[in-house]
Amino acid sequence: MIRVLLVDDQPMVRAGLGLILRSQPDIRVVAERGDGGDVVQAVAQHTPDVVCMDVRMPGVDGVEATRRLRAADGPPVCILTTFDDDHVLWSAVDAGAAGFELKSATAENLIEAIRTVAAGGTWIDGTLLGPILDSYRRSVRPLTHYDDRLDALTGRELDVLRLMARGASNQEIADRLFLAETTVKTHVGGLFTKLGARDRAAAIVFAYDAGLVQPRR
Structure with missing residues (x-):
């Protein structure tokens, strides 16, 4: 409930x-x-x-x-x-x-x-x-910084970020990627640090603006 x-x-x-x-x-x-x-x-x-x-x-x-x-x-x-x-x-x-x-x-x-x-x-x-x-474009780091931050992410962190940007919870991400939920939480924390994002919403906005995912039509 x-x-x-x-x-x-x-x-x-x-x-x-x-x-x-x-x-x-x-x-x-x-x-x-x-x-x-x-x-x-x-x-x-x-x-x-x-x-x-x-x-x-x-x-x-x-x-x-x-x-x-x-x-x-x-x-x-x-x-x-x-x-x-x-x-x-x-x-x-x-x-x-x-x-x-x-x-x-x-x-x-x-x-x-x-x-x-x-x-x-x-x-x-x-x-x-x-x-x-x-x-986001007006308030956060300029576009030239995107490549540096994306390069810092591992392949698994990119997978997690894409699913997060689609609204998936940690448990749903774990199920999709065949990982433990605690492992997903570790990846999410790493994402926040590398992107300079304070929370999930900021990381998701970055993912859209960096072109990792596209809005559904």
Whole structure:
């Protein structure tokens, strides 16, 4: 059972999200909150497996709430956002969010995003890749550094990075590559160090921008 904490300042939006998620037999909404400032306390009280959080809220917004939650070693966060603010998207990546889904997404996409993030994977809605990559190009190392960083990766690390970029969790990567999950975790840690990436989302953005994988059409 996937335990979900919903965070959105609009009660009607929370109700709609809750209705979608509660329709699934493997998902349980354990709590709802309307302010990002309540997230850390709610997580401690209800122990969710994933937090589904609006990025724009009065008071403490979703980016700052995600940063606080990750600093407290909390569960992964799936950010709900709109298409038109790439600065907010990149801020959420930097804060440590593991999932990025549009508020206009289909119910099926939202459910898949929650399942993927709860399983330890990373989810990026296909239409958000462009804005995230544009922000990445402006904010991170220039293109000339890509070859050096790619050359530092072993063949196995490249395999892991490609699967990670498709949203696979550590266990799913282990199953695909016939490895122990602990071995995959070691490869992931090596990737982060060699790429200068702070988390899975940053590594995945690098993989797309370096051409290791292509967005699905």
